[in-house]
Protein backbone atom coordinates (compact mmCIF):
# COMPACT_ATOMS: atom_id res chain seq x y z
CA UNK A 320 0.00 0.00 0.00
CA UNK A 321 1.19 3.54 -0.72
CA UNK A 322 2.93 5.22 2.19
CA UNK A 323 2.75 8.92 3.14
CA UNK A 324 6.03 9.62 1.23
CA UNK A 325 4.60 8.04 -1.93
CA UNK A 326 1.44 10.11 -1.51
CA UNK A 327 3.49 13.28 -1.02
CA UNK A 328 5.51 12.46 -4.21
CA UNK A 329 2.26 11.83 -6.07
CA UNK A 330 0.81 15.17 -4.96
CA UNK A 331 4.04 17.00 -5.93
CA UNK A 332 4.04 15.26 -9.37
CA UNK A 333 0.42 16.09 -9.94
CA UNK A 334 0.82 19.71 -8.94
CA UNK A 335 3.64 19.80 -11.50
CA UNK A 336 1.29 18.18 -14.10
CA UNK A 337 -2.16 19.71 -13.51
CA UNK A 338 -3.73 17.48 -16.20
CA UNK A 339 -3.12 14.51 -13.89
CA UNK A 340 -4.86 16.19 -10.93
CA UNK A 341 -7.80 13.79 -11.44
CA UNK A 342 -5.78 11.02 -9.74
CA UNK A 343 -5.47 12.89 -6.44
CA UNK A 344 -8.99 12.12 -5.10
CA UNK A 345 -8.54 8.51 -6.19
CA UNK A 346 -5.32 8.23 -4.18
CA UNK A 347 -7.08 9.58 -1.10
CA UNK A 348 -10.23 7.48 -1.58
CA UNK A 349 -8.42 4.18 -2.16
CA UNK A 350 -7.34 3.56 1.47
CA UNK A 351 -10.81 4.53 2.69
CA UNK A 352 -12.40 2.09 0.24
CA UNK A 353 -10.00 -0.65 1.33
CA UNK A 354 -10.87 -0.01 4.98
CA UNK A 355 -14.63 -0.16 4.32
CA UNK A 356 -14.29 -3.30 2.21
CA UNK A 357 -12.30 -5.04 4.93
CA UNK A 358 -14.95 -4.03 7.49
CA UNK A 359 -17.75 -5.29 5.29
CA UNK A 360 -15.98 -8.60 4.74
CA UNK A 361 -15.46 -8.94 8.49
CA UNK A 362 -19.16 -8.34 9.17
CA UNK A 363 -20.19 -10.78 6.45
CA UNK A 364 -17.88 -13.47 7.79
CA UNK A 365 -19.25 -12.91 11.31
CA UNK A 366 -22.77 -13.25 9.91
CA UNK A 367 -21.84 -16.44 8.04
CA UNK A 368 -20.34 -17.96 11.20
CA UNK A 369 -23.31 -16.99 13.43
CA UNK A 370 -25.94 -19.63 14.26
CA UNK A 371 -29.63 -19.38 13.34
CA UNK A 372 -30.53 -17.71 16.64
CA UNK A 373 -27.87 -15.02 16.43
CA UNK A 374 -28.35 -13.96 12.79
CA UNK A 375 -31.62 -12.05 13.28
CA UNK A 376 -30.03 -10.31 16.28
CA UNK A 377 -27.01 -9.32 14.17
CA UNK A 378 -29.36 -7.76 11.60
CA UNK A 379 -31.17 -5.91 14.37
CA UNK A 380 -27.88 -4.72 15.86
CA UNK A 381 -26.72 -3.33 12.50
CA UNK A 382 -30.04 -1.64 11.90
CA UNK A 383 -29.97 -0.05 15.39
CA UNK A 384 -26.46 1.23 14.78
CA UNK A 385 -27.28 2.53 11.28
CA UNK A 386 -30.42 4.37 12.39
CA UNK A 387 -29.14 5.59 15.76
CA UNK A 388 -28.73 9.32 14.99
CA UNK A 389 -32.24 9.51 13.57
CA UNK A 390 -33.83 7.39 16.35
CA UNK A 391 -31.98 9.27 19.11
CA UNK A 392 -33.36 12.58 17.77
CA UNK A 393 -36.89 11.14 17.56
CA UNK A 394 -36.96 9.92 21.16
CA UNK A 395 -35.31 13.07 22.55
CA UNK A 396 -31.84 11.67 23.22
CA UNK A 397 -30.16 14.72 21.78
CA UNK A 398 -28.72 17.76 23.43
CA UNK A 399 -27.99 21.10 21.81
CA UNK A 400 -24.60 22.44 22.73
CA UNK A 401 -24.17 26.21 22.40
CA UNK A 402 -20.61 27.41 22.24
CA UNK A 403 -18.35 30.07 20.79
CA UNK A 404 -16.65 29.10 17.54
CA UNK A 405 -12.96 28.17 17.71
CA UNK A 406 -10.50 30.99 17.00
CA UNK A 407 -9.49 29.46 13.69
CA UNK A 408 -13.05 28.99 12.34
CA UNK A 409 -14.60 31.39 9.84
CA UNK A 410 -17.64 32.75 11.85
CA UNK A 411 -16.76 35.71 14.03
CA UNK A 412 -15.75 34.59 17.55
CA UNK A 413 -18.45 36.81 19.06
CA UNK A 414 -21.23 34.65 17.54
CA UNK A 415 -22.69 31.51 19.19
CA UNK A 416 -22.90 28.26 17.26
CA UNK A 417 -25.26 25.38 18.04
CA UNK A 418 -24.15 21.79 17.78
CA UNK A 419 -26.24 18.63 18.17
CA UNK A 420 -24.79 16.16 20.64
CA UNK A 421 -25.97 12.55 20.38
CA UNK A 422 -24.57 9.85 22.69
CA UNK A 423 -22.15 7.58 20.86
CA UNK A 424 -23.11 3.89 20.92
CA UNK A 425 -21.59 0.46 20.43
CA UNK A 426 -23.83 -2.48 19.66
CA UNK A 427 -23.41 -6.16 20.26
CA UNK A 428 -25.77 -8.94 19.15
CA UNK A 429 -26.65 -11.54 21.78
CA UNK A 430 -28.93 -14.56 21.55
CA UNK A 431 -31.61 -12.70 23.54
CA UNK A 432 -31.45 -9.36 21.65
CA UNK A 433 -29.04 -6.46 21.32
CA UNK A 434 -26.75 -4.97 23.92
CA UNK A 435 -26.23 -1.24 23.35
CA UNK A 436 -23.55 0.63 25.30
CA UNK A 437 -24.06 4.39 25.16
CA UNK A 438 -21.71 7.11 26.38
CA UNK A 439 -23.60 9.67 28.45
CA UNK A 440 -23.50 13.23 27.16
CA UNK A 441 -24.32 16.29 29.25
CA UNK A 442 -27.72 15.72 30.81
CA UNK A 443 -28.32 12.59 28.75
CA UNK A 444 -27.57 10.02 31.41
CA UNK A 445 -29.36 7.14 33.09
CA UNK A 446 -32.61 9.03 33.76
CA UNK A 447 -32.92 10.33 30.19
CA UNK A 448 -32.38 6.83 28.80
CA UNK A 449 -34.89 5.34 31.27
CA UNK A 450 -37.49 7.85 30.10
CA UNK A 451 -36.74 7.12 26.46
CA UNK A 452 -36.70 3.32 26.91
CA UNK A 453 -40.39 2.62 26.09
CA UNK A 454 -40.09 4.77 22.94
CA UNK A 455 -36.89 3.01 21.89
CA UNK A 456 -38.66 -0.33 22.38
CA UNK A 457 -41.36 0.85 19.95
CA UNK A 458 -38.86 2.22 17.43
CA UNK A 459 -36.68 -0.90 17.54
CA UNK A 460 -39.76 -3.19 17.69
CA UNK A 461 -38.57 -5.18 20.70
CA UNK A 462 -40.44 -6.41 23.81
CA UNK A 463 -38.62 -4.19 26.24
CA UNK A 464 -35.58 -1.96 26.54
CA UNK A 465 -33.92 -2.39 29.94
CA UNK A 466 -31.54 0.33 31.13
CA UNK A 467 -28.74 0.18 33.69
CA UNK A 468 -25.57 2.08 34.52
CA UNK A 469 -22.63 -0.29 34.97
CA UNK A 470 -20.13 2.56 35.45
CA UNK A 471 -20.07 6.36 35.47
CA UNK A 472 -20.41 7.76 31.96
CA UNK A 473 -21.73 4.49 30.53
CA UNK A 474 -25.39 3.60 30.09
CA UNK A 475 -26.19 0.03 29.05
CA UNK A 476 -29.39 -0.71 27.13
CA UNK A 477 -30.72 -4.18 26.53
CA UNK A 478 -33.09 -4.40 23.59
CA UNK A 479 -34.80 -7.59 24.64
CA UNK A 480 -36.33 -9.90 22.08
CA UNK A 481 -36.26 -12.97 24.36
CA UNK A 482 -35.73 -12.21 28.04
CA UNK A 483 -32.88 -14.43 29.31
CA UNK A 484 -34.37 -14.21 32.80
CA UNK A 485 -37.49 -16.01 31.58
CA UNK A 486 -35.44 -19.01 30.47
CA UNK A 487 -35.77 -21.26 33.52
CA UNK A 488 -32.65 -22.94 34.77
CA UNK A 489 -33.10 -26.69 34.76
CA UNK A 490 -34.00 -27.86 38.27
CA UNK A 491 -31.07 -29.39 40.10
CA UNK A 492 -31.35 -33.13 39.65
CA UNK A 493 -32.59 -34.69 42.90
CA UNK A 494 -30.81 -37.92 41.99
CA UNK A 495 -27.51 -36.29 41.12
CA UNK A 496 -24.56 -37.46 43.13
CA UNK A 497 -23.27 -34.98 45.64
CA UNK A 498 -21.11 -32.29 44.12
CA UNK A 499 -22.62 -32.71 40.67
CA UNK A 500 -25.55 -30.35 41.29
CA UNK A 501 -25.54 -27.28 39.04
CA UNK A 502 -25.20 -25.25 42.24
CA UNK A 503 -21.80 -24.03 43.27
CA UNK A 504 -21.08 -25.75 46.60
CA UNK A 505 -18.88 -23.31 48.48
CA UNK A 506 -16.42 -24.09 51.22
CA UNK A 507 -16.93 -20.64 52.67
CA UNK A 508 -20.22 -19.77 54.42
CA UNK A 509 -19.44 -16.09 53.81
CA UNK A 510 -20.25 -16.62 50.14
CA UNK A 511 -23.89 -16.98 49.19
CA UNK A 512 -24.45 -17.87 45.54
CA UNK A 513 -27.84 -16.29 44.90
CA UNK A 514 -28.21 -17.02 41.20
CA UNK A 515 -27.27 -15.49 37.85
CA UNK A 516 -28.07 -12.12 36.30
CA UNK A 517 -29.45 -11.44 32.83
CA UNK A 518 -25.99 -12.06 31.34
CA UNK A 519 -25.59 -15.38 33.13
CA UNK A 520 -23.00 -13.83 35.47
CA UNK A 521 -23.16 -15.30 39.01
CA UNK A 522 -24.54 -12.95 41.65
CA UNK A 523 -23.14 -13.28 45.14
CA UNK A 524 -24.70 -12.07 48.37
CA UNK A 525 -22.23 -10.84 50.96
CA UNK A 526 -22.94 -13.07 53.91
CA UNK A 527 -20.08 -12.20 56.24
CA UNK A 528 -21.12 -9.60 58.75
CA UNK A 529 -24.78 -10.06 57.88
CA UNK A 530 -27.21 -10.78 60.70
CA UNK A 531 -30.53 -10.30 58.92
CA UNK A 532 -31.86 -11.29 55.51
CA UNK A 533 -35.45 -10.78 54.46
CA UNK A 534 -36.91 -12.62 51.47
CA UNK A 535 -40.37 -11.62 50.32
CA UNK A 536 -42.62 -12.36 47.38
CA UNK A 537 -46.01 -13.59 46.30
CA UNK A 538 -46.83 -17.22 47.10
CA UNK A 539 -45.41 -19.67 44.59
CA UNK A 540 -42.73 -17.42 43.07
CA UNK A 541 -39.67 -19.21 44.46
CA UNK A 542 -38.88 -18.18 48.06
CA UNK A 543 -38.63 -21.76 49.34
CA UNK A 544 -36.48 -22.87 46.41
CA UNK A 545 -34.18 -19.88 47.05
CA UNK A 546 -33.77 -20.85 50.71
CA UNK A 547 -33.33 -24.51 49.74
CA UNK A 548 -30.42 -23.44 47.54
CA UNK A 549 -28.75 -21.71 50.49
CA UNK A 550 -29.34 -24.72 52.76
CA UNK A 551 -27.96 -27.12 50.15
CA UNK A 552 -24.82 -24.97 49.88
CA UNK A 553 -24.35 -24.92 53.65
CA UNK A 554 -25.41 -28.47 54.60
CA UNK A 555 -21.98 -30.08 53.97
CA UNK A 556 -20.15 -27.46 56.07
CA UNK A 557 -19.45 -28.46 59.71
CA UNK A 558 -18.92 -24.78 60.49
CA UNK A 559 -22.65 -24.09 60.07
CA UNK A 560 -25.58 -25.11 62.29
CA UNK A 561 -29.21 -24.52 61.40
CA UNK A 562 -32.27 -23.49 63.33
CA UNK A 563 -35.31 -24.12 61.13
CA UNK A 564 -38.76 -22.72 61.88
CA UNK A 565 -41.59 -23.33 59.46
CA UNK A 566 -44.55 -21.03 60.03
CA UNK A 567 -46.58 -22.89 57.41
CA UNK A 568 -46.72 -25.89 59.69
CA UNK A 569 -46.90 -28.27 56.74
CA UNK A 570 -44.55 -31.09 55.81
CA UNK A 571 -42.23 -28.88 53.66
CA UNK A 572 -39.34 -28.82 56.14
CA UNK A 573 -39.81 -32.26 57.73
CA UNK A 574 -36.79 -33.87 56.05
CA UNK A 575 -34.60 -30.77 56.35
CA UNK A 576 -35.02 -30.93 60.13
CA UNK A 577 -32.55 -33.85 60.10
CA UNK A 578 -29.66 -31.37 59.64
CA UNK A 579 -31.00 -28.78 62.13
CA UNK A 580 -29.79 -28.12 65.67
CA UNK A 581 -33.24 -26.77 66.59
CA UNK A 582 -36.46 -26.99 64.64
CA UNK A 583 -40.11 -26.09 65.05
CA UNK A 584 -43.27 -25.76 63.04
CA UNK A 585 -46.03 -23.26 63.74
CA UNK A 586 -46.20 -23.83 67.50
CA UNK A 587 -45.66 -20.27 68.86
CA UNK A 588 -44.55 -21.51 72.29
CA UNK A 589 -41.89 -23.81 70.89
CA UNK A 590 -40.73 -21.15 68.46
CA UNK A 591 -40.34 -18.63 71.28
CA UNK A 592 -38.39 -21.20 73.33
CA UNK A 593 -36.02 -22.03 70.48
CA UNK A 594 -35.41 -18.36 69.77
CA UNK A 595 -34.76 -17.80 73.47
CA UNK A 596 -32.13 -20.58 73.33
CA UNK A 597 -30.44 -18.90 70.36
CA UNK A 598 -30.68 -15.55 72.13
CA UNK A 599 -28.97 -17.03 75.21
CA UNK A 600 -26.25 -18.43 72.97
CA UNK A 601 -25.79 -14.94 71.50
CA UNK A 602 -25.38 -13.39 74.96
CA UNK A 603 -22.94 -16.14 76.00
CA UNK A 604 -20.95 -15.69 72.83
CA UNK A 605 -20.85 -11.91 73.35
CA UNK A 606 -19.31 -12.49 76.77
CA UNK A 607 -16.74 -15.02 75.65
CA UNK A 608 -15.79 -14.02 72.12
CA UNK A 609 -12.63 -12.11 73.08
CA UNK A 610 -11.23 -14.81 75.31
CA UNK A 611 -12.14 -17.70 72.99
CA UNK A 612 -11.57 -16.24 69.53
CA UNK A 613 -9.18 -13.44 70.46
CA UNK A 614 -11.19 -10.87 68.50
CA UNK A 615 -14.43 -8.92 68.78
CA UNK A 616 -15.93 -10.05 65.49
CA UNK A 617 -16.23 -13.72 64.51
CA UNK A 618 -16.06 -12.82 60.79
CA UNK A 619 -12.43 -11.71 61.26
CA UNK A 620 -11.50 -15.37 61.71
CA UNK A 621 -14.55 -16.91 60.05
CA UNK A 622 -16.88 -19.58 61.42
CA UNK A 623 -15.35 -22.88 62.50
CA UNK A 624 -16.76 -26.26 63.59
CA UNK A 625 -16.16 -25.16 67.21
CA UNK A 626 -17.75 -21.71 66.70
CA UNK A 627 -20.24 -22.35 63.89
CA UNK A 628 -22.35 -19.82 62.03
CA UNK A 629 -25.87 -20.25 63.40
CA UNK A 630 -28.34 -19.83 60.54
CA UNK A 631 -31.89 -19.23 61.78
CA UNK A 632 -34.45 -19.63 58.97
CA UNK A 633 -38.01 -18.54 59.76
CA UNK A 634 -40.34 -19.32 56.87
CA UNK A 635 -43.71 -17.52 56.78
CA UNK A 636 -42.19 -15.32 59.47
CA UNK A 637 -45.22 -13.00 59.68
CA UNK A 638 -47.09 -15.90 61.37
CA UNK A 639 -45.13 -15.32 64.57
CA UNK A 640 -45.26 -11.51 64.79
CA UNK A 641 -49.02 -10.99 64.41
CA UNK A 642 -50.93 -9.84 67.46
CA UNK A 643 -54.68 -10.50 67.37
CA UNK A 644 -55.35 -7.88 70.11
CA UNK A 645 -58.19 -10.08 71.32
CA UNK A 646 -59.38 -9.72 74.91
CA UNK A 647 -59.91 -13.38 75.81
CA UNK A 648 -57.26 -15.24 77.80
CA UNK A 649 -56.01 -17.31 74.90
CA UNK A 650 -55.56 -14.30 72.61
CA UNK A 651 -53.71 -12.47 75.36
CA UNK A 652 -51.39 -15.43 75.84
CA UNK A 653 -50.72 -15.68 72.09
CA UNK A 654 -50.11 -11.94 71.86
CA UNK A 655 -47.59 -12.17 74.69
CA UNK A 656 -45.79 -14.94 72.77
CA UNK A 657 -45.82 -12.82 69.59
CA UNK A 658 -44.33 -9.86 71.48
CA UNK A 659 -41.63 -12.06 73.01
CA UNK A 660 -40.80 -13.60 69.60
CA UNK A 661 -40.64 -10.15 68.00
CA UNK A 662 -38.27 -8.90 70.70
CA UNK A 663 -36.01 -11.96 70.40
CA UNK A 664 -35.80 -11.79 66.59
CA UNK A 665 -35.18 -8.05 66.70
CA UNK A 666 -32.30 -8.49 69.16
CA UNK A 667 -30.80 -11.41 67.23
CA UNK A 668 -30.72 -9.29 64.08
CA UNK A 669 -29.48 -6.19 65.87
CA UNK A 670 -26.77 -7.82 67.98
CA UNK A 671 -25.98 -11.21 66.43
CA UNK A 672 -23.74 -10.07 63.57
CA UNK A 673 -20.34 -10.13 65.30
CA UNK A 674 -20.91 -13.47 67.04
CA UNK A 675 -22.02 -15.37 63.92
CA UNK A 676 -25.80 -15.50 64.16
CA UNK A 677 -27.74 -14.91 60.98
CA UNK A 678 -31.52 -14.76 60.70
CA UNK A 679 -33.29 -15.33 57.37
CA UNK A 680 -36.94 -14.28 57.33
CA UNK A 681 -39.16 -15.44 54.46
CA UNK A 682 -42.58 -13.91 54.07
CA UNK A 683 -45.20 -13.31 51.43
CA UNK A 684 -45.56 -9.70 52.55
CA UNK A 685 -42.94 -7.45 54.09
CA UNK A 686 -45.22 -4.50 54.84
CA UNK A 687 -45.18 -3.13 58.38
CA UNK A 688 -48.39 -4.98 59.32
CA UNK A 689 -46.66 -8.31 58.54
CA UNK A 690 -43.02 -7.78 59.64
CA UNK A 691 -42.38 -5.10 62.28
CA UNK A 692 -40.26 -2.31 60.80
CA UNK A 693 -37.75 -2.51 63.67
CA UNK A 694 -36.96 -6.04 62.44
CA UNK A 695 -37.26 -5.51 58.70
CA UNK A 696 -35.27 -2.28 58.53
CA UNK A 697 -32.32 -3.78 60.41
CA UNK A 698 -31.85 -6.59 57.87
CA UNK A 699 -28.78 -5.85 55.76
CA UNK A 700 -29.94 -7.97 52.80
CA UNK A 701 -33.37 -7.80 51.15
CA UNK A 702 -34.52 -9.97 48.25
CA UNK A 703 -37.89 -9.58 46.57
CA UNK A 704 -39.62 -11.98 44.24
CA UNK A 705 -42.77 -10.80 42.44
CA UNK A 706 -44.96 -8.30 44.29
CA UNK A 707 -48.44 -7.19 43.40
CA UNK A 708 -48.16 -3.61 44.70
CA UNK A 709 -45.59 -0.83 44.77
CA UNK A 710 -46.19 -0.51 48.50
CA UNK A 711 -45.09 -4.13 49.08
CA UNK A 712 -42.01 -3.66 46.86
CA UNK A 713 -41.02 -0.44 48.62
CA UNK A 714 -41.54 -2.08 52.02
CA UNK A 715 -38.88 -4.66 51.27
CA UNK A 716 -36.45 -2.96 48.91
CA UNK A 717 -36.81 0.63 50.11
CA UNK A 718 -38.00 3.70 48.27
CA UNK A 719 -35.05 3.60 45.81
CA UNK A 720 -36.79 0.80 43.91
CA UNK A 721 -39.27 3.35 42.50
CA UNK A 722 -36.35 4.86 40.55
CA UNK A 723 -35.53 1.44 39.04
CA UNK A 724 -38.61 0.58 36.96
CA UNK A 725 -36.84 -2.23 35.09
CA UNK A 726 -35.95 -4.11 38.27
CA UNK A 727 -39.27 -3.39 40.02
CA UNK A 728 -40.77 -6.57 41.54
CA UNK A 729 -44.18 -5.59 40.11
CA UNK A 730 -42.77 -6.44 36.69
CA UNK A 731 -42.15 -10.01 37.84
CA UNK A 732 -45.75 -11.13 38.26
CA UNK A 733 -45.76 -12.84 34.84
CA UNK A 734 -45.41 -16.59 35.60
CA UNK A 735 -42.38 -16.60 33.27
CA UNK A 736 -40.57 -14.80 36.10
CA UNK A 737 -41.12 -17.50 38.73
CA UNK A 738 -37.71 -17.88 40.36
CA UNK A 739 -36.58 -14.34 39.42
CA UNK A 740 -35.89 -11.85 42.21
CA UNK A 741 -34.80 -8.25 42.53
CA UNK A 742 -32.14 -7.19 45.01
CA UNK A 743 -29.33 -4.77 45.73
CA UNK A 744 -26.32 -7.03 45.21
CA UNK A 745 -22.77 -6.45 46.46
CA UNK A 746 -20.49 -4.45 44.13
CA UNK A 747 -23.34 -3.67 41.73
CA UNK A 748 -24.97 -0.29 41.37
CA UNK A 749 -28.74 -0.03 41.93
CA UNK A 750 -30.83 -3.17 41.80
CA UNK A 751 -30.13 -6.44 39.99
CA UNK A 752 -32.57 -9.01 38.68
CA UNK A 753 -31.41 -12.53 39.35
CA UNK A 754 -32.63 -15.91 38.24
CA UNK A 755 -32.27 -17.95 41.38
CA UNK A 756 -31.17 -21.57 41.43
CA UNK A 757 -34.06 -23.98 41.28
CA UNK A 758 -33.59 -26.52 44.06
CA UNK A 759 -36.51 -28.89 44.44
CA UNK A 760 -37.44 -30.07 47.94
CA UNK A 761 -36.31 -33.64 47.22
CA UNK A 762 -32.73 -32.55 46.55
CA UNK A 763 -32.57 -30.31 49.62
CA UNK A 764 -34.08 -33.10 51.75
CA UNK A 765 -31.59 -35.64 50.49
CA UNK A 766 -28.54 -33.44 51.04
CA UNK A 767 -29.77 -32.48 54.52
CA UNK A 768 -30.21 -36.17 55.38
CA UNK A 769 -26.73 -37.02 54.10
CA UNK A 770 -25.19 -34.47 56.48
CA UNK A 771 -27.32 -35.09 59.57
CA UNK A 772 -24.21 -36.38 61.36
CA UNK A 773 -22.78 -32.83 61.32
CA UNK A 774 -25.41 -31.50 63.74
CA UNK A 775 -23.89 -30.09 66.94
CA UNK A 776 -25.21 -27.97 69.77
CA UNK A 777 -23.32 -24.64 69.48
CA UNK A 778 -24.07 -23.86 73.14
CA UNK A 779 -22.33 -27.03 74.31
CA UNK A 780 -19.45 -26.32 71.95
CA UNK A 781 -19.12 -22.90 73.53
CA UNK A 782 -19.09 -24.36 77.03
CA UNK A 783 -16.34 -26.77 76.00
CA UNK A 784 -14.32 -23.93 74.54
CA UNK A 785 -14.69 -21.65 77.54
CA UNK A 786 -13.69 -24.51 79.82
CA UNK A 787 -10.64 -25.24 77.67
CA UNK A 788 -9.70 -21.53 77.53
CA UNK A 789 -10.11 -21.25 81.31
CA UNK A 790 -7.85 -24.21 82.04
CA UNK A 791 -5.22 -22.86 79.64
CA UNK A 792 -5.28 -19.57 81.51
CA UNK A 793 -4.97 -21.44 84.81
CA UNK A 794 -1.68 -23.08 83.86
CA UNK A 795 0.87 -20.34 83.88
CA UNK A 796 3.89 -20.86 81.68
CA UNK A 797 6.35 -20.59 84.62
CA UNK A 798 4.39 -23.14 86.64
CA UNK A 799 3.17 -20.54 89.17
CA UNK A 800 0.07 -21.38 91.17
CA UNK A 801 -3.29 -21.21 89.44
CA UNK A 802 -4.55 -17.68 89.06
CA UNK A 803 -8.11 -16.40 89.01
CA UNK A 804 -9.73 -16.03 85.58
CA UNK A 805 -11.12 -12.69 84.60
CA UNK A 806 -14.90 -12.86 84.75
CA UNK A 807 -15.08 -11.95 81.05
CA UNK A 808 -13.79 -15.42 80.17
CA UNK A 809 -17.07 -16.98 81.26
CA UNK A 810 -20.69 -16.45 80.35
CA UNK A 811 -21.95 -13.83 82.75
CA UNK A 812 -25.61 -14.46 82.03
CA UNK A 813 -27.74 -17.07 83.72
CA UNK A 814 -26.19 -20.54 83.58
CA UNK A 815 -27.00 -22.07 80.24
CA UNK A 816 -29.25 -25.07 80.50
CA UNK A 817 -28.79 -27.31 77.55
CA UNK A 818 -30.12 -30.74 76.95
CA UNK A 819 -27.67 -33.58 77.35
CA UNK A 820 -27.79 -34.58 73.71
CA UNK A 821 -25.96 -32.68 71.04
CA UNK A 822 -29.08 -31.91 69.07
CA UNK A 823 -32.00 -31.24 71.33
CA UNK A 824 -35.01 -30.91 69.07
Ligand SMILES: Nc1ncnc2c1ncn2[C@@H]1O[C@H](COP(=O)(O)OP(=O)(O)OP(=O)(O)O)[C@@H](O)[C@H]1O
Nearest residue numbers: 487537538539540541542543544737738755756757
Ligand atom coordinates in the same frame (compact mmCIF):
# COMPACT_ATOMS: atom_id res chain seq x y z
N1 LIG B 1 -35.58 -20.70 40.32
C1 LIG B 1 -36.64 -21.31 39.84
N2 LIG B 1 -36.73 -21.59 38.53
C2 LIG B 1 -37.81 -22.21 38.02
N3 LIG B 1 -38.89 -22.56 38.74
C3 LIG B 1 -38.88 -22.32 40.04
C4 LIG B 1 -37.75 -21.68 40.67
N4 LIG B 1 -38.03 -21.56 41.97
C5 LIG B 1 -39.24 -22.10 42.17
N5 LIG B 1 -39.75 -22.55 41.01
C6 LIG B 1 -41.06 -23.19 40.83
O1 LIG B 1 -42.03 -22.47 41.55
C7 LIG B 1 -42.76 -23.31 42.42
C8 LIG B 1 -43.01 -22.60 43.73
O2 LIG B 1 -41.78 -22.34 44.35
P1 LIG B 1 -41.63 -22.15 45.92
O3 LIG B 1 -42.33 -23.23 46.64
O4 LIG B 1 -40.20 -21.96 46.17
O5 LIG B 1 -42.46 -20.80 46.11
P2 LIG B 1 -42.74 -19.98 47.44
O6 LIG B 1 -42.57 -18.54 47.08
O7 LIG B 1 -41.93 -20.50 48.54
O8 LIG B 1 -44.26 -20.27 47.71
P3 LIG B 1 -45.00 -20.24 49.13
O9 LIG B 1 -44.98 -18.84 49.61
O10 LIG B 1 -46.35 -20.75 48.82
O11 LIG B 1 -44.20 -21.15 50.01
C9 LIG B 1 -41.88 -24.56 42.60
O12 LIG B 1 -42.64 -25.71 42.71
C10 LIG B 1 -41.04 -24.60 41.36
O13 LIG B 1 -41.62 -25.44 40.39
